[in-house]
Amino acid sequence: MTDVDVWGEDRPLGRGALLLDVGLALGIGLLGLAVGATQSRWSVLAAVLLSVALAVRRVSWPAAFGLSVAGGVAQIVGGDVNVVADLAYAPIAFSFGAHRSAKVRWFGLVSAVAGVVVAGTWAALHQSTDAAGTPEVAVGGTITAALAALVLLGGWLTGFVRWQRREAVRAGIAVRLQSAEERRLQDLVAQEQERTRIAADMHDVVAHSWAVVAAQADGARYLLRSDPDRAEEALGVIGETARTAMTDVRQLLTRLREPGVADAEGDLAFERPEALVGRMRASGMTLDVRRSGKPPDDPALASTARRVFAESLTNALKHGDLTTPVRVEEEWQGQAYRLRVENARAAGQGEGESMGGDGTGARAMDGDGHGLRGMAERVGSAGGAMSAGPTDRGRRWVLCIEIPSATTEDAS
Incomplete structure (x- = not known):
């Protein structure tokens, strides 16, 4: 029962969460546009694409993924890195790492690793066109790859840790719900068994008492004129049997009204x-x-x-x-x-x-x-x-x- 929707993730995204994503996207988008304006039109396009991807990351992960890839391609084509706009990759990767679907999570991890490799390779090749010397190429590619890993893999890992914590909470709640359900079913079984036992006891009390009463009544009727003393004795047995039966019935009704109450009065009198x-x-x-x-x-x-x-x-x-x-x-x-x-x-x-x-x-x-x-x-x-x-x-x-x-x- 680890699929318990504790945080409402299976429900449509709420207005508050959507406004939060849109606000964050607008903030990063405006700053990214300011940076892109000093670079090139491709950098501006990358800022727009990444801000939109950030806004829809929890609405449609395929759309967020496609827009993110497009933003990266725009920067590669333009040859400029919009550092501010690229910050959007962190919350986008976070959404992939925290997703409830294992396929989406691992797809996000593979995509993040691929993004780090592409960023490092592009930086190395871009560095080689501007300056000679292999050490500079290696340093530039390594630094860019490290920064990309910090944003992409760091965001994904943070989301994955959050998913693990939520899963632990879900598992704990599922165990408690399962225990509660088992106790409920056990109580129902115990109640049914108790009702069955009380029904059997009630039958035994009534059947026994009325059998004795019927036998004594028949005997008293035949002996009423011929042997009044024995008839009176039979009537006495009838009265005693009836009183005993009423006591037993009251005890059974007490058990029925108060399940689990101890039978303080001991055994039923008839038995x-x-x-x-x-x-x-x-x-x-x-x-x-x-x-x-x-x-x-x-x-x-x-x-x-x-x-x-x-x-x-x-x-x-x-x-x-x-x-x-x-x-x-x-x-x-x-x-x-x-x-x-x-x-x-x-x-x-x-x-x-x-x-x-x-x-x-x-x-x-x-x-x-x-x-x-x-x-x-x-x-x-x-x-x-x-x-x-x-x-x-x-x-x-x-x-x-x-x-x-x-x-x-x-x-x-």
């Missing part, structure tokens, strides 16, 4: 394993839970495990047959995690689709598919694999999740 198992059992689910190992210190992995554990039980509650036990096997082995949930399918559940490790077939058992899809995304982001589908001729449903440890992944 705490002990409370989750208690709510499921209170909803009429018979759970056969076998848990081994201890969650690792990695909070991201532990959070993924808690959430897929909660969603898998919610899925079984919504779509399973609660008259048969739900078998849950959860195992931690260092950083590796394994979860297997098996439940009987409720009457009316079709064969559905199977979900492989790639997360396809998300509509298998979970109505709209968001639950299984969300679990597959969570497991995939942690480097694991998930499979879910019917078994035992469609009578049971099995969900398996495996998240290998880093050392296992490296070995494989």
Whole structure:
């Protein structure tokens, strides 16, 4: 991005810069005309040509180059050197050295070197016609070449140094702009990831809470006359579940309104394993839970495990047959995690689709598919694999999740 136009060089020349060039050209031109008037008409013509070249040097470099060459030729033909008019060569060469195009810069350098050679050669030959002796010829040519180099090469080199300095500034600005753009894109990605995570959390909270509420409400309705105490207990679970869900939703909305805010309140209430198992059992689910190992210190992995554990039980509650036990096997082995949930399918559940490790077939058992899809995304982001589908001729449903440890992944 070193083509950043910091100084507006890509825009048309401004009125102020143009007036500056015209004023400088008029000053040198008038003085050059005064000198040329004492020499010859060719010297006057050279002064006019060089002043016009100076005026258009930043408008059209080809025109400036052509006029400069013509001014030099006029002096060679007339045999007189207009010293004042030749001062215009310095800012003209400066414009070539400072030009943004590399071709123009190197063309200007070659032209300046050629100008020095021509000036020195002409001076030597001109000196030889007026005086005899080789030393005088050499001295005259050398002095003229040195003065031409001071004007032409000095002007070009000054412009080239200015171009280098501006390029350094452009490069620094380009790096800062690139860094800012990368940070902006990273922020956008982080925001999108955060929104996706919050959307998944919101689905989990709502799906879990309403599954529990629906199960308890159905139970309370049937028990209201036959067993008022159990019906009252079910209503209590409904109230507690609703309050917990509202707390979790408020926490998620806080994260959404204030991106990057620390989760000071800790985990969402619905995903705490002990409370989750208690709510499921209170909803009429018979759970056969076998848990081994201890969650690792990695909070991201532990959070993924808690959430897929909660969603898998919610899925079984919504779509399973609660008259048969739900078998849950959860195992931690260092950083590796394994979860297997098996439940009987409720009457009316079709064969559905199977979900492989790639997360396809998300509509298998979970109505709209968001639950299984969300679990597959969570497991995939942690480097694991998930499979879910019917078994035992469609009578049971099995969900398996495996998240290998880093050392296992490296070995494989």
